[in-house]
Amino acid sequence: MEELYLKDCYLKEFEATVESVKDDKFVVLDRTAFYPKSGGQPHDTGILVRDGEEFPVTFVGKFEGKISHEISVPGLREGDKVKGFIDWERRQLFMKYHTACHILSAIIHNETGAMITGNQLAENKTRVDFNLENFDRGQLKSYESKVNEIIDLDIPVTISILPKNEAFMIPSVVKLKDAFPPDVEEIRVITIPDVDRQACGGTHVSSTGEISHIEIFKAENKGKNNRRIYFRFRSD
Structure with a gap:
């Protein structure tokens, strides 16, 4: 997984492909600009968008080397192309x-x-x-x-x-x-x-x-x- 925030902290949006979805709410992407909770810094929030449909990201964590995005609306599937938008103010x-x-x-x-x-x-x-x-x-x-x-x-x-x-x-x-x-x-x-x-x-x-x-x-x-x-x- 490519962690885009490591090189560009100012990246507010990005494109990615869904690699896996667990329990219809834990989404792993091939690349992400969402910062996972770690090192005393809270996780990012924002949205993932697929063909105009929004999937709010409520939590981001890193587990076994992969960043998981918890979404509050189900529906994303493996292979989906999405665009991520970071809650920039936060x-x-x-x-x-x-x-x-x-x-x-x-x-x-x-x-x-x-x-x-x-x-x-x-x-x-x-x-x-x-x-x-x-x-x-x-x-x-x-x-x-x-x-x-x-x-x-x-x-x-x-x-x-x-x-x-x-x-x-x-x-x-x-x-x-x-x-x-x-x-x-x-x-x-x-x-x-x-x-x-x-x-x-x-x-x-x-x-x-x-x-x-x-x-x-x-x-x-x-x-x-x-x-x-x-x-x-x-x-x-």
């Missing part, structure tokens, strides 16, 4: 949140040395988890300001598909070396120059200037050495 929101998450995570790591242990994007907020013994809540406004400064610099964000050996020359990627399957040949790397460079399979904006300013509005202790902060986009 996709673009998560692209902005995901890139902002990379910026904030990089700042926290650079300022404290903490390792980022997880993140979760949502439509109205995003959280970042990190491993840190002493939690200085007074620094949160400083982190927020630094993220917004980087947003204002309108720095280009690039996506590279690198051979494994080349990717493992990047310090931030080689730290995760053991997390990759042993048979992986290429690694997708997201680069924000002078800010962050990470292996990532999610969708991102092409420039930090596309992101709204953020505000950090909540901080929690989630157990020994486990800290969590929440941020959202400012409405002003």
Whole structure:
């Protein structure tokens, strides 16, 4: 299956062929621009269209290496030619949140040395988890300001598909070396120059200037050495 979003996060529509349908609602295509739920980023929604008939896509997941599109209207069959349309407003929101998450995570790591242990994007907020013994809540406004400064610099964000050996020359990627399957040949790397460079399979904006300013509005202790902060986009 060709995962079109890996190379072009801005692809809003595409053509594909139905490879299989299970239980009249789980559809696998030969190629897709729909992002499956993974890595803390929610799935895309949208529609598949066959000869003018619409099949809303309500969930997208990856199972046993194949992306499955759950449709709410039955009727698609193996071999059908379809056109897919991404809910662009939802996709673009998560692209902005995901890139902002990379910026904030990089700042926290650079300022404290903490390792980022997880993140979760949502439509109205995003959280970042990190491993840190002493939690200085007074620094949160400083982190927020630094993220917004980087947003204002309108720095280009690039996506590279690198051979494994080349990717493992990047310090931030080689730290995760053991997390990759042993048979992986290429690694997708997201680069924000002078800010962050990470292996990532999610969708991102092409420039930090596309992101709204953020505000950090909540901080929690989630157990020994486990800290969590929440941020959202400012409405002003």
